[in-house]
Amino acid sequence: MPVRPEHGVTTQVAEDGCLVLLTEARDTTFRCSPVAAAMWIALRQHDGHVGEASRMLAELWGTAPENTRSDMDIWVSELRDAGLVRDEP
Template sequence: MEVKVLSSGELILASRANQKEGHFAPLATAMWIALRQFNGNPEDAAAKLSDVWEEEFHSVHSILLEQIGEWRDGGFIEVAH
């Protein structure tokens, strides 16, 4: 997996395994970074982001889970069960 963050804040993920490339808005970049900071734990990442963004935890958590689903469906991550 190759990960790039452009000066615009856009996240680019490129999977060598499935030869796909995805471009994501700066909001997704923040989510990606938070997930990496918290070892993939969406609850901890959402808690941090909700503090920084001054938003309700449940709203941020829901958006984060949707983004994780998009990355999973695109073949950019695998979700442990």
């Protein structure tokens, strides 16, 4: 199931490589690490499919695919809990 940004959420990558998510509805800013920025970019490149994005990152980073997938699942869950992303059927 693809993951999409919630309506009104915009993103940018800061000069220091961190991911910044801005919420229009709550006028709130969330800041994530440069690793999260890479995960976000991979997620968007793979149309919201966590499995495909995590496989690509695991290959690029030379990490175990199951570990990268687990890390992405945890991170996406945190974004979902914060109301920043949603699952789409």
